[in-house]
Amino acid sequence: MSGQLPPNLQARLDQMTPEQRARIEAQFGATPHTRTFKKCVKQEDLARDPFSGRDEKCRWTLVNSNSSEMEMRGTSCEAGKNQGMETDVDMKIHALDSENVKASVKGTATGNGQTMTVSGSYTGKWLGSACPADAE
16 A cells, blocks of 8 residues: 555554554555454355455446456445545466466545555465365
8 A cells, every 4th residue: 555544544644652653564564464354255255246245335337358367447445435535456376377366456446636556466276176274
């Protein structure tokens, strides 16, 4: 993420103890970082909106799709709405082969005279047909 925080979020950050602030900055700071997790995706999950139930809910539009790529645009996202921000997101997913995917996301939140940008890249790998015990 880059840009200034909305005033009410900055005020909350300013009220945190140094330890709390360090944890938040380590998790969401401007320094790129990698997080690894396992997610079990079941057959019924494939028919559902992959972003439903998340705080970032957006109105998704399919921009482009073929057998190995999908491009989507999310508008009117919930992320930042409580802080007076309007957020839009572009996501691209590319299947490298039957076991590996790469994705990228870029977004912009504007409001309160401020602009924040977010970007990320993701990789995914098929681990097997059964859900591992340590998957989310």
